[in-house]
Amino acid sequence: MTLHEAIVRILKENGRPMSADDIALAINSNRYYERNDREPLNSNQINIRVKNYPSLFENINGIIILSDDYHWKNIITSYLYLKEILRGIFSESQIQYIIAVLFFYKRLIDINERPGRGYPFNFIDLEPSKNHFIDGGKEWIASLKEIDHLSIAPDRIFTDLAEDILKLDSTKREAIRRVILQVNTSSFSDFEFGNIYEYLLYLSSREHFNYENSTPESIRILISKLLRLSDGDSVYDPVSGLGGLLTKAYNLNRNIRIKGSEINKRIAKLGNMNIMMYGGDYLSSIVAEDCFSEINNENKYEYIIGDLPIKGITNSYEHFMLYNQYNVQPAKSGKSFNSLVLFSYYKLSAAGKAIVTVSDSFLTKRGKEKEIRKILIDDDVVEAIISLPRGTFRPYTEAKASILIINKDKPYYLKNKVKFIKISAIEETKKYLLLDNERIVREYFSETSSPKFTQIIDIEDLDSELSLSAEKYDIEFSIINSMLKDGTGKQLKDIARIVSGKQPSKQELVASGDLPIIKIENLSKDILDINLNVNYSDLDIVWTEKKFSASVIDRESILIAKIGDNLKPTIFKPTELLPKILIHSGVFALMPLENVDIDLNYLYYQLNSIFIDNQISSRRVGSPIPYLNKTDIEKVIIPYDTLEVQAKFINTQKINLIAEENRRFEERKKALGYEEEIKDTESTIIKALTHQLNPKFLALSNLTKRIELIVKNNKLGETKEYNEIQNIDPDLLDLITEAENNSLSELILTFVNDSEYLAETIDNVNKALNMxxxxxxxxxxxxxxxxxxxxxxxxxxxxxxxxxxxxxxxxxxxxxxxxxxxxxxxxxxxxxxxxxxxxxxxxxxxxxxxxxxxxxxxxxxxxxxxxxxxxxxxxxxxxxxxxxxxxxxxxxxxxxxxxxxxxxxxxxxxxxxxxxxxxxxxxxxxxxxxxxx
Incomplete structure (x- = not known):
């Protein structure tokens, strides 16, 4: 049995939609499918197989449904039909809201027979009487407004719906009533229908709205798996949007208290309907408010979860109050992650935990971001950073983000430490990325460090900028840290003086100055091309001036620059022709300090090593333009030893480089040898063709020239293919497409040109083949x-x-x-x-x-x-x-x-x-x- 057949069997046996976790567990328990490595199936494999078989399965908000499920098809078809009815009349956000209320309305009717309900729905019965819509549906619309008086739904949603439907003509009203009439949700449990309802909400957002109100399904699932909820816990989402994170928490444990803040009133209503469709009796779990109004109360929460918006928040009085709590000067603008991260920390209970998404810029930037990071680090509440692959938030944004976990009750093994987790995506396309959630969760709860995925770093070993980027703290960081402590490594600033370049203006360039300018493009590209090799006449030149003195190099140095992925070190040695140079902006000069024993060639080869390149790359995480800056260079760690050891390294490095070049050469040879037989066959075919065709094309070309001469001598050139058609009905002229009617001269000219082209092609083939x-x-x-x-x-x-x-x-x-x-x-x-x-x-x-x-x-x-x-x-x-x-x-x-x-x-x-x-x-x-x- 194949895996997809096993999934189909499990879904049919259970007769209901199931999560990927439950399907994997059921297949493993029943032994319907066994992996080649004998390992148990996991949800990642289920999700990938489901994605690859769209004809069999639908992934609805993390719940797997058979594509031929009648009830599901009925709902999605109705959803699409309603969109078509409303399109062109309402905006996309209004359409989302109207459809959400209509499905909410029908669900209330379908489950009204359940114990504890029995609301008086008789006055809004959808079953049409003989003259039910004779008034254009006004009676039905009026009855919709009455539902708001029952206090069984978020405030005024049915009044809103009634007012919107009144804007439609009677035909469209009747069409909507008929669509809703044939929808039947009775067969779905609260959990099943809740997932379908939430899927439709996020489907609309994914199609038409921006990232702010919509969190990708993979993130909603991941954050919920990082929770360990107990009965009575309070869970708060300060930027709840459609409520997708809160519903995931609620479905983990229905004996918790959930709350959300959402500044947009209509989105808050959608979020509350979303929670209620899972069976929650929460009319106002999500409050239409700025989350910072929570500063005015004493509420604290065991868990705070949130997909923090990329634009941050706007300024408010409470925003300034928050900063005063920590004796920090507020930022000039509240539009950043700083305030929301600080707010999340502030609202935690004594043993509370916050799990929030942040842009990587918050984890690395200096300024106010660094101040907020310092507060969290000094209080030892940063438990973990989970680096998310770029593209995780598709289709909303390509921005790089991470999950920040703040914990006021960190486990013992993470006291004064931070866990950094970095795991690649399992699969990705231009519109989709599948996170390895199982691996992430396993690494997060593990007490040991797995070098491939996880590093546990002492707080005292964080860099001076207090960066919290997981990209920075990899296995190499641990090695570098040990080197600094035992003296086998030094920061570059402790080995060499680092000089920045300067860019002269165009007006300062002269034809015959005394100071040539070295730019990035003048540096060596080839690692074996060690020394600066330039033609003086090709360089821009200026006169020596005081303003350039800080960037003038007149002794042996290493020049470096970086664009893209390539570091370009080049040794400069003053010569009679080139005694001094001015380095351009983007170029840096490294001049060894006199009190440090360092071989210039040793430093050159170290700068060409992967070890150094990785350090520089990690320092530029999130930078849109990967140029170097002086701070990046100063903190690079160079392995340091005696001059004797340095000399051995130089020789070894040269040998390694030559060996690498030889290896590449051998690979090219093998590739050439592998293709030789094919080339020989192609060559034989081409030779045969050129041998046979070349004389023919030459003869054809000569023949056309002779025909051209005959036509010219007999003045036949203006003769056309056919005479003009006479007596056409004038009314039909516009309906007739005029055919081509070339003259004999035009046709012969085309023939001559094409013949010459073919002959020239054969001639070129011969030339290339027989070279x-x-x-x-x-x-x-x-x-x-x-x-x-x-x-x-x-x-x-x-x-x-x-x-x-x-x-x-x-x-x-x-x-x-x-x-x-x-x-x-x-x-x-x-x-x-x-x-x-x-x-x-x-x-x-x-x-x-x-x-x-x-x-x-x-x-x-x-x-x-x-x-x-x-x-x-x-x-x-x-x-x-x-x-x-x-x-x-x-x-x-x-x-x-x-x-x-x-x-x-x-x-x-x-x-x-x-x-x-x-x-x-x-x-x-x-x-x-x-x-x-």
């Missing part, structure tokens, strides 16, 4: 001069269509000039066909940037253009006949370029993530005199 680059044809060139001469020739052809710029170093090597020009031609054609699509754009540019990697003795040419973003992969680029949708080319240019460079023992690499056009790197060995002279 044979021989070292005998290699010539000595200065690559920069060669490119400049090539550009000079091309400018005659391209005119002002776009610019071509050559930058970089003059490097002498040996190449086959003819084939190299073929490759360059293909690059230009690629730009024209793929990139430079807008012919009115006069800012298009191609750039060739020449570099030398002295460690590997290779020539590097970085080619880029600023046209349309290139959307093919490297594999597609070098594969014959693969081309983009808008390409007007043959689809073999990339293959030709690749073959030319391979013929020079080199390789090309395309930056597939480059967003500003197209970026390709050509790398070939620098050939020396001995090889060719």
């Amino acid at each position: 044979a680059i021989s070292p005998d044809a290699f010539e000595k060139v200065d690559i920069k001069e060669f490119l400049n001469e090539y550009v000079k020739q091309k400018k005659v052809l391209i005119g002002e269509a776009y610019k071509i710029v050559v930058k970089g170093n003059s490097i002498i090597t040996y190449i086959d000039k003819s084939f190299f020009k073929e490759a360059l031609d293909s690059l230009l054609i690629n730009a024209e066909k793929h990139g430079f699509i807008n012919k009115n754009n006069k800012s298009y540019q191609i750039l060739f940037n020449i570099k030398e990697n002295s460690n590997t003795n290779t020539l590097i040419i970085e080619y880029s253009n600023n046209g349309e973003r290139f959307k093919l992969t490297q594999k597609d680029f070098v594969t014959p006949f693969v081309k983009g949708n808008k390409s007007g080319g043959f689809g073999i240019g990339g293959n030709l370029i690749s073959k030319v460079i391979e013929g020079h023992d080199g390789a090309i690499k395309i930056d597939e993530k480059y967003k500003n056009g197209f970026f390709l790197t050509i790398e070939i060995p620098i050939k020396n005199n001995e090889e060719y002279e």
Whole structure:
């Protein structure tokens, strides 16, 4: 039996909707399905299987229902029909409210026969009498208002409904009455129908409202599983919205007291109806109020739960009173998490616990956020931080968030400690993310630390910014902390003086100053390219001034910068040509302190290590732009030992890097060998086709030219395919689509062009296929001069269509000039066909940037253009006949370029993530005199 078959069997045997937990338990108990690893099933596996079989199952607010369940289908169909009736007349929020009251109304009627109820519903009986709707439904609408006098529902909801229905014409009123009449909820228990009702509420929110009133189902389930409720406990949600967190708590233990605050009156009514549909007799569990009004009473709660809104709250008198309780100066604006977190702490009972969601910015930011964190940390009430994967709050927001757990009665093993939990999603799509709730709950209640998922950190070991981000406190943090304590590691600020860069204005740039500027793009990209390698003539220059003095570097240093994922350390050593430099903003210089024994090369290789990169990445959690700042750099921990040990590390690191390069090379070789057989087969087919077709296309092209000459000599060119049709009824002219009626000259011209195109395609295929680059044809060139001469020739052809710029170093090597020009031609054609699509754009540019990697003795040419973003992969680029949708080319240019460079023992690499056009790197060995002279 498969897992989905087992789920179907359990649901049918029980005859009711069930939670994923209950289904997993039932399958395990009955042994209907057994995993390959013999481990028991869990709810995560049930949820994934349900999601993958939408034809069999529906997940309704965490409850699994068979898709062919008649009663469920009846409700969802009625819901959708009601939406269509009301759409275009009411706003989406009004539609949500009207439908919610209608289903609430029908549920009261369906369960009115239960003991303890028996309300006088006879005057609102939906069963139509003969003339029931003869008055347009006014009698029914009037009877709706009477229900409010029974005090069995939130205040005025039926009066609101009646007033809204009065705005409809009688046809729509009758349609609504008929829909509600055929809905039957009697077969569902309170728990089952409550979940369906809540599902419909959140379905409307997910479709039309923002995040503030709607908490994703996965978060509602997770927070409820973190509770351990006892009879009589009070549970409060200060930002309750639709009440989804309170209903989850209520269904865990119905002998608790629940309360919520919701500033929006209509949302508060929806929340109360939601609670009542689970069987709760709470007319006003959720109060329409600003939660800060609670400061004026003495109520304290055993549990406070909340999905705190991203916009925080607005200023109020009570908001300022709260800050005064803790002797903290209130923030200028209450629109943050600070006040709500502090409020949650303030309203806890002596042994109370708060479980709330917060943005990661609250856990890391300085300023007022840090002050609030300090209060919680000093009082030792921060029990745990649960990092939620980015995307958890889809579809409402992509913002990164965490769960903050404040506990006034922390377990003994967490005294003066904080537990950090970080667990990845089980599954995610663009619209959905499935949390591993079982693992999170298990880690939270465990007394031990699981290095893969959990770290327990002493409060005294939290960083100086009192950051509470789980991303920061991983296994590496524990190692770093130990290194600082035993002296085997030092903060970077204790090893080197850190200098920030400065950005001169455009007016300060001069043609012949004495201070060249080093920018981020001038730093080395290749880890083996250690030293700064720039062409003086390519640098921006300023005159030395006092205002730049703090950023002038005139002794051996390491320059670093970071954009995206790559740290770019580069060693600067003053030379006669480059005695001093000005570092640009975004670049930092590390100058070893004189009283510290540190080898510059050792520091360079450490900065290239994963250990350091992870530290820097963790410090930039939540930052939209991953640039470095000085504070981040200062606190990086560098492993520190004697100069002798440092020297050994340098040698080891070099060996590791070479080994890593060799490993990658071997992998490439294996991949090439694996594809060789396929390439041989393709080559044979292409050779056969070109051999057979090339003569035919050449003959066809000649034939069309002869026909063209005959037509011209006999003046037949204006002859068209057919004569104009006469005597058409004028009334039919607009109804007739005119067919194409080309002249003979036009048709022959098209034929000639197509024939030449096909012949040219075959010629290019032959050229790429039969390319044979021989070292005998290699010539000595200065690559920069060669490119400049090539550009000079091309400018005659391209005119002002776009610019071509050559930058970089003059490097002498040996190449086959003819084939190299073929490759360059293909690059230009690629730009024209793929990139430079807008012919009115006069800012298009191609750039060739020449570099030398002295460690590997290779020539590097970085080619880029600023046209349309290139959307093919490297594999597609070098594969014959693969081309983009808008390409007007043959689809073999990339293959030709690749073959030319391979013929020079080199390789090309395309930056597939480059967003500003197209970026390709050509790398070939620098050939020396001995090889060719």
